[in-house]
Amino acid sequence: MSNTAVAQMLAVKLAEGLVHPGDDNTPATVLQLPGFRTVGMPPQLAEQVTDYAKLISEAIVATIEDDGSAIVPASELAQIRKAVAEMTEPVTVRVIRVNCTVCGNFLFSMNTDPTNPNPGVNGPYFLGQLQAIPAECPHTPS
Ligand SMILES: [Zn+2]
Numbered sequence: 001m002s003n004t005a006v007a008q009m010l011a012v013k014l015a016e017g018l019v020h021p022g023d024d025n026t027p028a029t030v031l032q033l034p035g036f037r038t039v040g041m042p043p044q045l046a047e048q049v050t051d052y053a054k055l056i057s058e059a060i061v062a063t064i065e066d067d068g069s070a071i072v073p074a075s076e077l078a079q080i081r082k083a084v085a086e087m088t089e090p091v092t093v094r095v096i097r098v099n100c101t102v103c104g105n106f107l108f109s110m111n112t113d114p115t116n117p118n119p120g121v122n123g124p125y126f127l128g129q130l131q132a133i134p135a136e137c138p139h140t141p142s
Pocket of ligand 1: 100101102103104105136137138139
């Protein structure tokens, strides 16, 4: 079954009148649909009209969904879009870990911006830190 909550909402709006949102030249307008108004009708006829509005609404929702569109709450869609944006966000920092190719021990790590074609480092700090690493394997300070 298609989105019953939306179908129920549409059925109510068919009876109350649909609101056209308007455009640059025309304000929002309620479009009255006399065929769905039940005010003043005998109860049995009003029930038939209400049932018909429900069927029409379910058909509208099914038509939209069968055409490949999904009807989801705007708040849920915003959450999905936010999650997708975060998943596809470019990585702005990449950590490079450098190990000794002779003994395999860790030497140092540094953060780089993978989008920067000319990454740089704070030379005095970086070289000062490298000097603290013993040149002989296993490079552990004595
Ligand atoms: Zn080594």
